[in-house]
Amino acid sequence: MGQIEELPDDFDESLDLNRRSETKTETAPAPEPASKDNAPAEELPFPVNEERLKQMEESDPKAPKMPPVMASIRSHTTEELADMMNKTPLFMTDISKAGDEKGENTFLDAIQAIQNEGTRGEVAQSYREQGNEAAQEKRWADAKEFYNKAIAVVLAKENKWDKPENADEEKKLLRQVEEASYINRALCHLELGNYRSCTLDCASILKLNPKNIKAFYRSAMACYKLDKIAEAEDAASRGLALDPENKSLQLVSGKIAERKALIEQVAAKRRAENEKSKKEKQLLDVALKARQIRTRKTEQPPDMDGGGICLTPDPLSPESTVEFPTVLLYHMDAQSDFIKGFPEMTCIEDHLDYIFPLPWDEKGEYTVKNVECFMETVTGGLIKAGKKLPLLQILGGGKVEVVDELVRIYVIPSAKTGQFISEMKTRKESQ
Incomplete structure (x- = not known):
């Protein structure tokens, strides 16, 4: 049976291996097996730590003796192996730690x-x-x-x-x-x-x-x-x-x-929006002054999601109606309702008609006929706000002010108005 042999890289392909030699060739003598003494020394990747290897052998006497290559690796810690590898240019990651005790590295010096x-x-x-x-x-x-x-x-x-x-x-x-x-x-x-x-x-x-x-x-x-x-x-x-x-x-x-061109277009649009916003604000300020409505802003206004006092339907028309964001405060029950736009010519009763009955009012204390409405004055006192009066009439004249563009109206059951007034008086005196 034929045997397949791997040919060396320098083999002469012009030779005919199938052609029998007409002359008798001598049989090449079989190579002598290499003895243990003349076998080439196995190159170790790292020097063996003899002291640690001895400790390992003493800790487990029955364990088979490790081959030299394995011993050269197992006799070192992971940190020691990484340090030795870093001194080899192929695996070098930190040149500052590549030197020996004297800071020298012959391999690196040779490459440089x-x-x-x-x-x-x-x-x-x-x-x-x-x-x-x-x-x-x-x-x-x-x-x-x-x-x-x-x-x-x-x-x-x-x-x-x-x-x-x-x-x-x-x-x-x-x-x-x-x-x-x-x-x-x-x-x-x-x-x-x-x-x-x-x-x-x-x-x-x-x-x-x-x-x-x-x-x-x-x-x-x-x-x-x-x-x-x-x-x-x-x-x-x-x-x-x-x-x-x-x-x-x-x-x-x-x-x-x-x-x-796109940036200029965006900038032009922003300028137009700013100009429009500026004109809207100027016209609104004129409208509020004409109606004698006082306003004030604090350092921490409430978040109304971009809402505020505005002119509707056209913010740029002096003939438009002023609308106010308004909160109805049910002070005695720690509840409230928010009205995004309260037109100046409508009255409180108009809104109470569709808000009442309140879902949490189990006692039925809140009805249009059985509640009184109050607003704080500029000086911190209270005025009674007529439910049938237009909001403009209540806000005009300068007795009350709209703080942070939000109108605040206290809605109190008639039977508890005395208690409410007393609590508000006490709060004012304590400030």
Whole structure:
């Protein structure tokens, strides 16, 4: 029975394995099994903590002896393993903890030495190219970090790189790398949503090259995303002044124009509403003064869900009727009813007719004939409000005032009016 063998990578495929050799071949001697003594040493991921391993073996003498690789892991705590892994560049997460007792790490030093080989321009260019590769794969965060490094090398005050053979070529290369790294980092910021950082990079680019079209485009896009329409419009217009046929700038310019028009439309509507509200308030103030109705506002007005004194049906017509939000206070039973709009020419009895009987009035004390109505005066006293009088007649003359645009009327059973008046008098004296 044939045996399938795996061929090595360097096997010569031109050979015919099915062709029998016409000459007798020698049988290759079977390889000798590797003895325990000459077997290659197994590489351990971490050094074995012999002391802890011994403690583990003593705590459980019957447990089988662990293989070296397992012992190198099990003899350390999780924190120790994490600390040792952090010293390995592949798993490094905190460079400040990557050194030994002396703060040294030979692996990290070797990698940094390799990264810094060459002139300043060559090292910066290397980082830039790595950033370009990451950007092509849309790994924007990684690309941004490479561009950060490229810019850091260009701007570093300490020159720890090889001396260039041609100083002018080196200077030219550094200038190219700086501009390219800034403009590409601006793209990364734009894709990552770091719009303010994008505008700052674009500003740095334009200091280097005031004619960089990409800088104008990306700045316009970032400002547009931040809803800074004036700044976005300025960046787009400056870019189009340099390159009127640029499709990207034309597209973002169109978006900016649409957004600007919408904002102006909203602003115009808000101005019109504010102007209308201002006129309504002015006309209402004139109407209240003409009727001699006193009003006052406190620092903590009640929440009436946007309601208030108003002119109806047309707030802008002096011929409209004034309506008042009103609360009927059943003081003796700690109950109340709210009337959103009490027209000035209607009387209290008109409202009591449809409100009574009250669902909680089991004794039947509240009827139109068996209640009296009261209102507080400006000085804190009480007046009796006629149930058949129009509200305008009660409020006019200045004896009472409407506080926080809410009319308050106490509705008291006739049999309890003496008790009510006494309680209100006591409350006033205690204030």
